[in-house]
Amino acid sequence: MSLRNLLIAIFALALSGCANSPPKSVESACSILSEKRNWYKASRKVEKKYSLPIHVQLAIIRQESSFRHNAAPPKKTLLGIPLWWRISSAYGFAQAKDETWEWYMEKTGNWGADRDNYGDAVDFIGWYSSVSQRTLGISKWDAFSQYLAYHEGHTGYKNNTYKGKPWLVSVAKKVESYSSTYAAQLAGCRNKLKSSAWWWPF
Structure with missing residues (x-):
């Protein structure tokens, strides 16, 4: 194994335990x-691929999951007792439902995508935004x-x-506010983010 690959492996092991933890500040x-x-x-990859600004990506994820990889709706209850199933199949960073995620995988061919993977989640959001732009x-x-359109579905929005x-x-206005704030910050x-990203192996 080359020294570079060894260093990458060490970095991966060191970060594996915290890779999915929420950021310290949202x-x-x-x-x-x-x-x-x-x-x-x-x-950045999604921004280039789908032309969806990073600040919009972050705003949607903040609202949907607060950047928690395993975010899920509460379980249904019966007489105050939690049942096994949840009120919705929404899951992960983007809170995509089972059927919508399957639609995404079918249309993109990204069959190995996971909702608790940040890269897959933002790719989903980028793809969905493209459908929203094209159809609506x-x-x-x-x-x-x-x-x-993300929350209501394309038919619902129409x-x-x-x-x-x-x-x-009101929630959509919050997302708009998050987006504006993030845009100003990213400016x-x-x-600095771009210049420091080239050496980051992950």
């Missing part, structure tokens, strides 16, 4: 991506509308189902 995009260099690489005309920079859900509109640290 308030700063610069802090998140400085701490999670592999996340920056994955998000939603700009990929419009975090508010992208989130509504039918304006969100208009009967004031709470959801000040993007070059």
